[in-house]
Amino acid sequence: MKDFDYDKLVTATDRFSPSQLIGKGSHGYVYKALLHHHNHDDKHQRVVAIKAPSSLSLSLSSSSSKSEQTKKLENEINVMSSLPYHPHVLSFLGHAEKKLMVVEYMPNGSLHQLLHVSADPLPTWLKRIEIALQIASAVHFLHEQGIIHRDIKSENVLFDSNWEAKLADFGLAVDLGSDKTRPAPAGTIGYLDPCYTLPENLSVKTDVYSYGVVLLEIVSCRKAIDVSRSPSSIVDWAVPLIKEGRIGEICGGGGGGGGSAVFRGMNLRLLRMAARCVSSDVESRPCFGEITAEIVACLAEPLKSLPLWISVLRRVVKLKRRKKRLRETLTWPGQTCRVW
Numbered sequence: 285m286k287d288f289d290y291d292k293l294v295t296a297t298d299r300f301s302p303s304q305l306i307g308k309g310s311h312g313y314v315y316k317a318l319l320h321h322h323n324h325d326d327k328h329q330r331v332v333a334i335k336a337p338s339s340l341s342l343s344l345s346s347s348s349s350k351s352e353q354t355k356k357l358e359n360e361i362n363v364m365s366s367l368p369y370h371p372h373v374l375s376f377l378g379h380a381e382k383k384l385m386v387v388e389y390m391p392n393g394s395l396h397q398l399l400h401v402s403a404d405p406l407p408t409w410l411k412r413i414e415i416a417l418q419i420a421s422a423v424h425f426l427h428e429q430g431i432i433h434r435d436i437k438s439e440n441v442l443f444d445s446n447w448e449a450k451l452a453d454f455g456l457a458v459d460l461g462s463d464k465t466r467p468a469p470a471g472t473i474g475y476l477d478p479c480y481t482l483p484e485n486l487s488v489k490t491d492v493y494s495y496g497v498v499l500l501e502i503v504s505c506r507k508a509i510d511v512s513r514s515p516s517s518i519v520d521w522a523v524p525l526i527k528e529g530r531i532g533e534i535c536g537g538g539g540g541g542g543g544s545a546v547f548r549g550m551n552l553r554l555l556r557m558a559a560r561c562v563s564s565d566v567e568s569r570p571c572f573g574e575i576t577a578e579i580v581a582c583l584a585e586p587l588k589s590l591p592l593w594i595s596v597l598r599r600v601v602k603l604k605r606r607k608k609r610l611r612e613t614l615t616w617p618g619q620t621c622r623v624w
């Protein structure tokens with residue numbers, strides 16, 4: 285981790301120029317910037333993302349009083365700087381005076397954009413399940429470090445240049461080890477665990493609920509809350525369908541091959557697990573160790589039907605050969621014979 289010079293970062297964002305702005309959240313603005321650094325005789329350049337509290341971006345002063353947004357960013361810096369590297373957690377590069385945060389730049393947008401906004405075709409079904417596994421492994425890692433994210437949602441899953449998913453936005457994260465008092469419940473409507481109504485109710489299972497909503501979103505391509513539909517909540521819509529075994533209605537609409545019979549066994553397992561994640565019985569929700577293991581098992585599920593497909597294919601080839609031989613036996617010069 286690096287301590288950056290405040291003024292250099294402001295200059296790198298072109299003094300928080302709108303032309304450098306790549307995203308606005310509820311508490312921060314994110315800018316794209318090119319950082320130059322010198323290592324002996326070598327000059328390096330790196331494209332990074334710089335997050336600033338929106339109040340700071342507007343005032344351009346490093347000495348403004350601590351707003352709620354600044355506190356949130358400070359919390360994000362404290363949590364991210366304490367984390368070891370993980371391939372599916374956004375990499376923290378440093379900060380300036382705990383008022384500006386430098387992280388790796390993610391050029392391919394968010395999971396929310398990919399599922400609900402982008403005009404590009406959806407990724408294949410298996411790639412979508414791989415994304416679900418990458419997010420689960422990131423949250424599993426956070427929980428092992430004693431961190432609860434509290435804001436898992438598709439907007440907070442970003443893609444790097446290789447389309448690898450990374451979990452971002454640690455503004456609401458709680459470090460169970462160092463934060464002795466539990467903060468007031470917070471999160472995003474649609475993803476927020478309905479059982480998390482009191483500070484002391486916070487647990488790893490709070491993240492499990494939000495993850496369950498993201499999993500349903502990945503599988504169905506439906507938004508967590510969609511007021512144009514009834515029921516508007518993805519949980520209220522999907523859970524009864526899963527209980528009735530009507531999984532084709534959930535997976536079929538999203539494209540990418542999810543409705544295919546080859547994936548039926550896998551989808552059934554995945555959706556049953558998603559239903560457990562969003563269960564109102566907090567104790568029965570799986571933990572992330574179980575979730576990652578189950579997704580790995582689900583990914584192997586289509587291979588189970590491979591021997592069946594191979595034997596069907598062999599039969600078809602045999603039948604075709606037999607038909608050809610029969611045709612040759614029954615055909616003589618100037619005459620054709622139809623076998624079937």
Ligand SMILES: Nc1ncnc2c1ncn2[C@@H]1O[C@H](COP(=O)(O)OP(=O)(O)OP(=O)(O)O)[C@@H](O)[C@H]1O
Nearest residue numbers: 306307308309310311312314333388389390453455
């Ligand atoms: N490292 C990054 N690379 C590219 N874009 C990013 C990066 N970090 C954030 N963004 C973009 O900026 C937007 C706002 O970022 P972020 O979600 O971290 O802000 P926030 O204020 O914490 O949001 P929230 O309202 O969820 O609390 C994101 O939706 C994303 O599109």
